[in-house]
Amino acid sequence: MPDRPTSRDVARLAGVSRTTVSLVLNNVPDVHISPETRQRVLEAARQLNYYPDASARRLVSGKTSTIALVWHRGPDRTYRDAFLPGLLQGATRAARHYGYYVLFRPIEPDESDDAWVELARGRHTDGLILSGPRSDDAALLDLYREGFPLVLHGQLPGTDIPAVDVDNESGAMAAIRHLLALGHRRIGMITNAPLAYIASRQRLEGYRRALEEVGIPFDEALVHCGNFDEESGRQAMQALLALAERPTAVFIASDMVAVGALRALREHGLRVPEDMAIAGFDDIATSRYLTPALTTVHVPAFGLGWSAVELLIRIIEGDAPSETQVRLETELVVRESCGASAPQGKV
Amino acid sequence: MPDRPTSRDVARLAGVSRTTVSLVLNNVPDVHISPETRQRVLEAARQLNYYPDASARRLVSGKTSTIALVWHRGPDRTYRDAFLPGLLQGATRAARHYGYYVLFRPIEPDESDDAWVELARGRHTDGLILSGPRSDDAALLDLYREGFPLVLHGQLPGTDIPAVDVDNESGAMAAIRHLLALGHRRIGMITNAPLAYIASRQRLEGYRRALEEVGIPFDEALVHCGNFDEESGRQAMQALLALAERPTAVFIASDMVAVGALRALREHGLRVPEDMAIAGFDDIATSRYLTPALTTVHVPAFGLGWSAVELLIRIIEGDAPSETQVRLETELVVRESCGASAPQGKV
């Protein structure tokens, strides 16, 4: 590898000082450089194929122009992978739009929960997005209190750390209202995960509230917990089918879990939606290709990524909005599994 | 944000020089520091919660300890997203294993094809992985000739740039042999993409060779081209069904395309595998949940990511292997769509 040209080389070739090179190439405003000199510098830089050294620039400017996306891979990692492409695309597009790079840092199950701290403390990045945060993380709170720019993807109850998440409760309500509109009155639920997860509690609360709206009392027997994966859905559905009085519809707060529930129904010889209506949540890539195609609540992964980065960068640049808790709306996607006819042309 | 401690602060607190601090904290070998001093430095660093500044370290060492994954989002972007979680996980795990960070840089369709060049020229990274490279990229060849560490994911015919890819030909052969073993003799094919893509040509070649092995002549009428998406598969299958003498099995070199083909078969009232056997390629997340579950050729996304990074880092560190063209083996995953019984316990 031949020696890279530095700004000194450009200066020499253009017959000016290094300062002038810097002023010209960075287009510093309110500085007087003659058009001829400007041209000479530009030409010299072009001729040498000069690119300023990122490390030097970072050091002197104190800005890394980089943000990190910290991706916790916990017990829910397979579930969360479903959103990775969309979220990452939203995040990188927003980052690029504002002139930032994105460092991707998964935290594997065998790593310490705060292995990401060095990214902040070592000034590798100007800010962090933490996806799938743990609440018992003292390092997180320290950093936040010191004013380090931080945005969570997913909520952390009991803190006011800026966070971006989907509106789980209203999403669940939309699904239930859809089932109610189709005439169902005995509606069961399988949660996406144990109730230790806040998203599970919120989706359950949406279910409860939507029933309450129409005067249907909450019946604990109709609710079972899923645990991210297919198998948990299969077991939960089996439990519901063992009930003396079965529900006519089940809201399953995770499409991945719904896949297992559908299997249980097939194993019991029950048809969907004729014998039982099913509504899901998440709208993962697979959902539209299931038989029957799953009616579900779409989670805007791209929007979550974009919003998180946009919020983070505003915080980094000292332009934080007054409201730093962002909740994105979901959208009900009607397909086949509830028996409603889909709008023309939609898949 | 309070002022970050620097190595000078640590030195002052420990009552030694900055040099000593650096020597102790970096565990420089063959240098004599008394155990007491060593302890004092460590204690001071701990007390100040000192983390060395990454930018300064990069500048002085000339190493960024960062590699970039450049992800071209072309016409095949939806297809390629299916492998992103696996590939990224493999890449980041390998990177971390060798002490590197990963910068993720998608190139959107509206960006210049060589928008990634500044990452290399500006010394943002020590090396690059280019996923989905374009062959007409002069900047790529320049960089390679200058010795900048580079690894491609996906092949670029006519160059010897280090590359990691899946063995498309042998994967296709495995699928065809499977269909042959089940008694099929008239086997059609729908390619994953137009033949401008090398992977398409290679999978087609595998199909051709596997048939040739058993003396079945290549019949052009049985081959139609897909174009990454579902709809192209639907149309290609319709064309095959319009044939006077239909195939009894079709190898579809992309699961996403196969989804559309399955739909076409359903629309024609044909059962899979009874009326027609279907074998796919890629093993995307959806494949196992299709009805019928798709027998397909598994692509090791994690392995591709890991191998690419491992190769890249060996090149960066001057330890390049003699063979820099890596081809990973695929694995046939037998499910339901060909009518063979799956091995016990496998899904």
Added chain:
DNA sequence: ACGTGTTACTAACACGCGTTAGTATACACC
């Protein structure tokens, strides 16, 4: 002729670290 202001630049510092070359002391050996 002389201050004042504008234009067009440059010298020199600082960012925080790794590292090389060098110094001071202690100890051993003949």
Added chain:
DNA sequence: GGTGTATACTAACGCGTGTTAGTAACACGT
């Protein structure tokens, strides 16, 4: 008592840039 060597450190340089403070030349009004 001088030489040599190991030990335990430190002073100072340089990485490549952005930026601040400053200088030289020139025009202009009085």
